[in-house]
Amino acid sequence: MLDTKFTPQTWPEHPEQVTQEGKNKYVGIWIFICSDIVLFASLFATYISLRNRGPAGMEFTSQELFELPLAFVMTMFLLTSSLTSVIAMYHLKNYNFKGVQLWTLATVLLGLGFLALEIYEFYHYVHIGFGYTQSAFSSAFFTLVGTHGLHVIIGLVWMLCLVFRNAKRGLNLYNAPKYFVASIYWHFIDVVWVFIFTVVYLMGVLG
Amino acid sequence: MSSVAVTKKKGVGAVIWDYLTTVDHKKLAVLYLFSGLLFFAIAGFEALLMRIQLMFPNSDFISAGTFNELLTMHGTTMLFLAATPLLFAFMNMVVPLQIGARDVAFPFLNSLGFWLFFLGATFLHLSFFMGGAPDAGWTSYASLSLYSPGHGIDFYVLGLQISGAGTLISAINFIVTIITMRAPGMTFMRLPLFTWTTLISSTLILFAFPPLTVGLFLMLVDRMFDANFFDHTMGGNTIIWEHLFWIFGHPEVYILILPAFGLFSEIIPVFARKRLFGYSSMVFATILIGFLGFMVWAHHMFTVGLGATANAIFAIATMAIAVPTGMKVFNWILTIWGGSIKVTVPMIYALGFIPSFVAGGVTGVMQATAPLDYQLHDSYFIVAHFHYVIVGGIVTAIFASFHFYWPLLFNRALNEKLGYLTFWIFFTGFHLTFFVQHFLGLMGMPRRVFTYMEGQGWDLFNFISSIGAIMMAVGVLLMVVNMLLSIKSKPVNCRDYWGDGRSLEWAIQTPIPFYNFKQLPLIRGFDAYWIEKQEGNTEGMTYAEPLGDIHMPNNSILPFIMSLGLFIAAFGALYHPDGVSWSIPVMVIGLGITVLAMIIRSVKDDLGYHLHKEEILAIEEELYGKGGNN
Amino acid sequence: MKKGLKKWSLFPVLAALAVVLSGCGEEYISALRPSGAVGKEQFNLLLLAASIMTLVVVVVSVLYLVAFAKFRRSKLGEDYMPKQVEGSHTLETIWTVIPIILLLILSVPTILATYKFADVSAMDEVDENGDPKALTINVTAKLYWWEFEYPQYGIVTAQELVVPTNEKVYFNLKAADVKHSFWIPAIGGKMDTNVENVNKFYLVFDKESAGLNDGEGVWYGKCAELCGPSHALMDFKVKSLNRDDFDAWVAAMKATEGKTASADSTDLGERTFAQNCLGCHAVSAVTPAGAAGPNLATFGDRNRVAGYLEHTKENVEAWIKDPEKYKPGNLMTGKYKELTDEEISAVADYLLGLSVEK
Incomplete structure (x- = not known):
């Protein structure tokens, strides 16, 4: 498969599902996402039941703590990165390897921007005294949002590995599915963030 | 002994290396089988010690603290580390053969799943030698497990986290395999029932294990990194653990019982020489049980104080599960009704299973009756109930399948006479042990007690129960002896060992070559092999492709290294609360090893290799003599 | 066939x-x-x-x-x-x-x-004087013993619950340390004692316990949730009395108000008790709930030592000498100085003399 030379004309309509391996990967990532949804659902449920819970006389509540502007900017970073990932997949279907690489890198950059803001946010909270061990609320918050952040890091490392590993050899039916499932995974992370934005930040500020 | 006999006379080192790196589903099945058996024996021994302690009132054979460690490890090991891998062994061995595949969808992940499970399990068992095993029960309820001193609970949390990840990975693998790797013509409604139950049970794992992962993680950070999820003085809530645990825990019992149902659904038609009765309703019932299994977790929490409405809803939902389960039981009976029953060891287990399992099932409905459960909950009644289901359902299925699939696994047969003896001793012991426990519970004996005083009317039944446990232990010992004897026995070298095989796995001649099928089969209906036999096809299958090159995956040591990294990191986390200076570095090194292995896996192409036509013919000739597989 | x-x-x-x-x-x-x-x-x-x-x-x-x-x-x-x-x-x-x-x-x-x-609405009903109509008992489960508080009467006892017959008795259930479960099998099903919330339920006792088990005269209660090494030994006993006897018992309990052990007493047992035990164990039933150790105002009336041992002086002495041997993981071990045999014997005599029924 590696050595077959393609042109945009001979390149298949669904390059991610042509080989058995590609098809397995494609089905596999969806199955994995099913279980990841349950993982996040459990964390969300825990967070909702522990929100604003803490020892007697706890200092921080979600209303005082969260600021929507920062969360909004983070949301924009991640939503845009989903868009660039879609563009990368568009180029994948059209056998435009340069486009795939470029837009995947753009996705990575936007993801890094998101991550930097999240790190800043966490640093800020810890700095003002809202540390991981401060209350049940703080533990639940950092665990939920941090797990999402960990997913982001994994996604970034994954995409970077793909971009560098394949830089010199172009698209083929072996690596096309890899780009494709990484993109699906990235969209999933994005969707989870939308829920975090709603449940943690929006509902947190509105009370 | 191995099902693959291509390369002969390997040194011990080469064999070990072969098993460390193998991605062959049949070899991984063997690994699952023996590690499952090992943990089954350990957990069984723990049970025996407990029953000896409880044989007489106020006995001091085992101390209170040790007893709690034993009961915790017995439950945890039996469910996570014995029943699961033993069933995985059969899934790994049989499912690809049943659907006509050369391997699973992700051979690499298959190996990773096993090593994560095995090293996680090993980690958990190291607790016995490193300051004490977990002692808060397999349910590890949060207030007690946070209070528990020492590292026992830390071993539990970390060990299960690692082995649970392995189980989840294997489940994803099975699901994808069954969806994408079916041979031409193998539609979903032609899948053998064991493949169906594997699919549903893997789906349950997919949805049930993440809550456990989260629960264990919360427990981990609470104990090791001072988080406050379960510390009520800091705003935490221990009931969250109970919910997360049982959202996992209840599906877990279906994860185990469904494949057992599947195994019996293979065994019964073969020895009744009759098509499985009501195939589509069996499939439907399996799906329904799986679905309802997620709706009933709070029936483990009737006495927690969730309120009357929650209790009533969960009571009714739980009772509903009896309906599809009943459908299955009647379908099995109707399968043998009008058949031609040949009594063999697998069949005698199947026949023993039906009444035992029904007895276990009906006591489940009694406990679903919430107000009645206020009396039964956490008494010996529940102990009797779930052992009736687990031993009467899962363990009998596993024992039956040892006999049933041994010819496929090892090209040897287990001894029939010894098999009958084992069955009668084990089966009698089982009923003796657990039947009287129903009454102990009703007579007021709580579960998980390390001793009891005289004068409460419990002495006789406890004594009887312990005698039964000793018989069960003898039964298991005989089973192991039978397995050892099989090494010396003659290779069976045949196709369709039981003579009435119906599904595709029996169409292959043993020993099974590592690529399973030299040509992929074409499936022409349910009970694929039966159809071919009826039409007088001596080769057992119609082929979907001409003989050609076969693509096979490469072996890899990386799964083992990835698992080892987590195993090492776990020690760092374990000792973190002690404030030792090396805990963080060890965690970093361990996780680093894992991440590095993952990156190597990502950037290094693994394209597998091609087995050429001539090589295949040579292998076939070596395995089956001149003329190859005909 | x-x-x-x-x-x-x-x-x-x-x-x-x-x-x-x-x-x-x-x-x-x-x-x-x-x-x-x-x-x-x-x-x-x-x-x-x-x-x-x-x-x-x-x-x-x-x-x-x-x-x-x-x-x-x-x-x-x-x-x-x-x-x-x-x-x-x-x-x-x-x-x-x-x-x-x-x-x-x-x-x-x-x-x-x-x-x-689950219907416990009667717990909140009051009569014209504002007094509650039904009897409510606050049960607190602690590592291997049970505390019973009667908020209506301001009295506390431990290990042996005393209740009136033929009326609904309501319970507030709570755990002080880890989760336990409150179960009197012969009377009715159990309910858990959680650490973070109070569970409520009721039981009815139809029969006086006096004649049970050849005159032992108690119902057996159990902890039904694994709570540590001595979970199996976390028993309690229940005495059910007719309403008149119950009222008399309450009055006798109230009469212990102000009772304490004196460190200057001439009795070696009382003196030793005051010096070593009084910090955790009250000898008056009229004390606030939540003590570190079981209330001992009725110790002499009980059926068991430490919840499960036969009620003899030897067992009281053995228990004081080495509680860890009888209830591993208990919180009493090591909380008091090592006592001589003479002191232990005297304390045992003193304890067995604490009674509201005799």
């Missing part, structure tokens, strides 16, 4: 079931011989559920034994080829509908009883 199929032969079996079940176990601890409204209703549910379930097991077993006996290959011949039946919609419908009907029969009393047992 045919004989076993006759349906009427099942009914004697069901009748026998009730007799056998109710004959099981000791009256003071068996859920099969209930002595309270809650336990009796649960027992009736048990009979109903067990009858239906026995019926199911019998039907399945008979069907299966008949099939097994009739369709053996040894009878049918090696070459017999059975008809390959796919299924039967009629049969499948039957064995779907019949279980549903059986479950519906069971589910109606289930739901009714669930709501009935």
Whole structure:
């Protein structure tokens, strides 16, 4: 498969599902996402039941703590990165390897921007005294949002590995599915963030 | 002994290396089988010690603290580390053969799943030698497990986290395999029932294990990194653990019982020489049980104080599960009704299973009756109930399948006479042990007690129960002896060992070559092999492709290294609360090893290799003599 | 085989079931011989559920034994080829509908009883003086012992619950350290004591306990949730008295108000107790709840030492000498200085003298 030379004309309509391996990967990532949804659902449920819970006389509540502007900017970073990932997949279907690489890198950059803001946010909270061990609320918050952040890091490392590993050899039916499932995974992370934005930040500020 | 006999006379080192790196589903099945058996024996021994302690009132054979460690490890090991891998062994061995595949969808992940499970399990068992095993029960309820001193609970949390990840990975693998790797013509409604139950049970794992992962993680950070999820003085809530645990825990019992149902659904038609009765309703019932299994977790929490409405809803939902389960039981009976029953060891287990399992099932409905459960909950009644289901359902299925699939696994047969003896001793012991426990519970004996005083009317039944446990232990010992004897026995070298095989796995001649099928089969209906036999096809299958090159995956040591990294990191986390200076570095090194292995896996192409036509013919000739597989 | 199929032969079996079940176990601890409204209703549910379930097991077993006996290959011949039946919609419908009907029969009393047992609205009802109408007892489960507070009377006791007969007694249940579960099998089902919230339920005691078990005179209570090494030993006892006797007991308890042990006493036992034990153990029943150790105002009246040992002076001495030996993991070990045998004996005498009934 590696050595077959393609042109945009001979390149298949669904390059991610042509080989058995590609098809397995494609089905596999969806199955994995099913279980990841349950993982996040459990964390969300825990967070909702522990929100604003803490020892007697706890200092921080979600209303005082969260600021929507920062969360909004983070949301924009991640939503845009989903868009660039879609563009990368568009180029994948059209056998435009340069486009795939470029837009995947753009996705990575936007993801890094998101991550930097999240790190800043966490640093800020810890700095003002809202540390991981401060209350049940703080533990639940950092665990939920941090797990999402960990997913982001994994996604970034994954995409970077793909971009560098394949830089010199172009698209083929072996690596096309890899780009494709990484993109699906990235969209999933994005969707989870939308829920975090709603449940943690929006509902947190509105009370 | 191995099902693959291509390369002969390997040194011990080469064999070990072969098993460390193998991605062959049949070899991984063997690994699952023996590690499952090992943990089954350990957990069984723990049970025996407990029953000896409880044989007489106020006995001091085992101390209170040790007893709690034993009961915790017995439950945890039996469910996570014995029943699961033993069933995985059969899934790994049989499912690809049943659907006509050369391997699973992700051979690499298959190996990773096993090593994560095995090293996680090993980690958990190291607790016995490193300051004490977990002692808060397999349910590890949060207030007690946070209070528990020492590292026992830390071993539990970390060990299960690692082995649970392995189980989840294997489940994803099975699901994808069954969806994408079916041979031409193998539609979903032609899948053998064991493949169906594997699919549903893997789906349950997919949805049930993440809550456990989260629960264990919360427990981990609470104990090791001072988080406050379960510390009520800091705003935490221990009931969250109970919910997360049982959202996992209840599906877990279906994860185990469904494949057992599947195994019996293979065994019964073969020895009744009759098509499985009501195939589509069996499939439907399996799906329904799986679905309802997620709706009933709070029936483990009737006495927690969730309120009357929650209790009533969960009571009714739980009772509903009896309906599809009943459908299955009647379908099995109707399968043998009008058949031609040949009594063999697998069949005698199947026949023993039906009444035992029904007895276990009906006591489940009694406990679903919430107000009645206020009396039964956490008494010996529940102990009797779930052992009736687990031993009467899962363990009998596993024992039956040892006999049933041994010819496929090892090209040897287990001894029939010894098999009958084992069955009668084990089966009698089982009923003796657990039947009287129903009454102990009703007579007021709580579960998980390390001793009891005289004068409460419990002495006789406890004594009887312990005698039964000793018989069960003898039964298991005989089973192991039978397995050892099989090494010396003659290779069976045949196709369709039981003579009435119906599904595709029996169409292959043993020993099974590592690529399973030299040509992929074409499936022409349910009970694929039966159809071919009826039409007088001596080769057992119609082929979907001409003989050609076969693509096979490469072996890899990386799964083992990835698992080892987590195993090492776990020690760092374990000792973190002690404030030792090396805990963080060890965690970093361990996780680093894992991440590095993952990156190597990502950037290094693994394209597998091609087995050429001539090589295949040579292998076939070596395995089956001149003329190859005909 | 045919004989076993006759349906009427099942009914004697069901009748026998009730007799056998109710004959099981000791009256003071068996859920099969209930002595309270809650336990009796649960027992009736048990009979109903067990009858239906026995019926199911019998039907399945008979069907299966008949099939097994009739369709053996040894009878049918090696070459017999059975008809390959796919299924039967009629049969499948039957064995779907019949279980549903059986479950519906069971589910109606289930739901009714669930709501009935959860009804604790009477706890808040007060009479014209503003006093609560019903008796409420606050139960606190602690590592291996039980504290019982009677908020209406301002009294506290431990390890032996005293209740009036023939009225609903309400309980507030809570755990002080780890989760436990409060269970008096002969009276009614259990309820957990959680660490973060208070659970409420009620029990009724139909019978005075005086005559039970050849004059031992108590119901047995258990902890039903694994709570550590001494979970098995976390027993308590219950005395049920008629209302008059109960009122008299309450009055006697109230009369211990102000009682304490003096460090200057001439009695070696009282002196030693005051110096070593009084910090955790009160000897007056009129004290706030929440003490570190069980209230000992009624120690002399109890049936057991440490909840499960026979009530003798030797056992009191042995317990004081090495509590860890008798209840591993208890919180008393090491909280007091090592006492001489003479001191221990004197303390034991002092403790056995603490009584409100004598």
